[in-house]
Amino acid sequence: MNRWEKIQEIAVTAAQMREIEGRIFAAGMPVAALMEKVAILISVRVQSLFPLLLNPTPNPSPLYREGRRFAVRVGVLVGPGHNGGDALVVARELHFRGYEVKIYRPFSKLKDLTVQHDLYAQSLGICYVENIADLQDCDLIIDGLFGFGLEREIKDNLAEAINQLNEWSKPVVSIDLPSGLQTDTGEVLGTAIKATYTLCLGLWKLGLLQDRALEYVGKAELIDFDIPLADITAILGEAPQIQRVTKEFIQQHLPLPRPAVTHKYKQGHLLLICGSRKYAGGAILTGLGARGSGVGMLSIAVPESLKSLLVSHLPEALIIGCEETENGAIASLPDAVNLGSYDAIACGPGITTEATTIVEGVLANNNPVILDADGLNILAQLGTISTLEKRQATTVLTPHAGEFKRLFPEIDYVQQNRVEAVKKAAELTGAIVLLKGARTVIGNASGKIWIVPESTPALARGGSGDVLTGLIGGLLAQGVAANINSLVERVVIAAWWHAQAGILAAKERTELGVDAFTLTQFLNPVLSGLL
Ligand SMILES: NC(=O)C1=CN([C@@H]2O[C@H](COP(=O)(O)OP(=O)(O)OC[C@H]3O[C@@H](n4cnc5c(N)ncnc54)[C@H](OP(=O)(O)O)[C@@H]3O)[C@@H](O)[C@H]2O)[C@@H](O)CC1
């Protein structure tokens, strides 16, 4: 893995970034020199995103007006700290390159280095404006109000100015973070800039990967400024505790290797327990998700009345018809089913909350289990922590935020900090916890966290979670059959794969074209795309 790939895997808190930065300064790098270097990189990127000159390439600047050169008018927002210092260097560079720059600096007290850049910008005759409204004629806004130093709420006039600017819907490039976001949690402190691009400096800030920040972040990019890897590992250790799941990481695992001489039972035997008369489709989607994983053998337990439906959709699977309750839920599994004989069991989609004894039976078994949907609701009723305490084997829980709250009422901050919530849930249960969302978070009892940094809202659609459950199940069963120790990586792979299938499907069919069945058809193309 090269440097760029390595740093793409890392996400840091503000405190960690300060410690890493502290080591660089202690080693002799002048603060001013680092700011200059970083800000030049930002200004170069801004110039490529919004070029000044007529651009003959097929990808002209969004600000390019057909047939003529024109000066890009840039409004630069300058805060009191070093984020503001960065912004002043960017303002100066863009001024020298011929951009029409106006500076809005709503603070009188600035950090020393920021004062110096401010004085120099004034000496160059760059225009300063009093009111945010004076930037309304700009083509582009650079946001350098606050970076990772923001701790308090933004209030009063500045909050009003930010709200006004957000209403203009102009292109905004935020330096490091959209000003107003808390660096670790992505919380909006009072109000926040809605960026079009966020140019994150050095290492990914954790807050940019939290669901509630996404509305503000726009398209996020990392600007590498050569932080020595030794300084990163000195603070974070050899393997980051919070890992962004990148394609390079996945390529170390996918496609799963398959030996030349093997047979179906050696490639994992997965049992799915899913569906009811009311929720028949969920069973099909879970089955198709499992099919996409390449699992060697797939058995699907469904209520007897769904058997022929399942056979028609998944002719390769062994469909097990089960005795039904009056409402058409699974009442019991046939005696012939030996739960201990499967490499993994995925249980839950569409089973309804009537299937309590089934979930109890599954959890009493000593093989890896994935619980989803009603499987999770039943677990919540049974008592999440007390029930899972008794288990030795791997348990994977795949809640969305609503299910998470039912499972873990004591963790009342899942909306505020998804990463910390997953960490706590995994610690309390020993389970692998996958919290679904725009940025799916996965954690295990070791305290390690994985975040899937790319996805698409096209997946916010009934049934797409069922596909994920089947996919996780299939990868887990294959992992068990291959004697893989670390099953959490299988869960991480599934989450990434699922999100990429959504992205690929949305590219081809638009965000509205990704129903859950269609999603299953894009699992394999993602795999071929890795080759
Ligand atoms: N990491 C690196 O290696 C590099 C980092 N660099 C850059 O430095 C940035 C971090 O700089 P930073 O530490 O100066 O903090 P920053 O975010 O500019 O603001 C803090 C200031 O805001 C103030 N303040 C806070 N809250 C407030 C409020 N609600 N309303 C009003 N004021 C408020 C607070 O003042 P105080 O709390 O003292 O009153 C303080 O003065 C980083 O994001 C990146 O852009 C690069 O230049 C070089 C490489």
Ligand SMILES: Nc1ncnc2c1ncn2[C@@H]1O[C@H](COP(=O)(O)OP(=O)(O)O)[C@@H](O)[C@H]1O
């Ligand atoms: N806004 C979004 N962006 C990206 N992915 C999303 C978004 N909303 C939901 N998803 C993904 O879609 C899936 C939805 O699963 P779930 O809520 O269980 O739906 P269902 O139970 O209907 O199958 C999850 O994998 C989740 O991560």
Ligand SMILES: [K+]
């Ligand atoms: K900023």
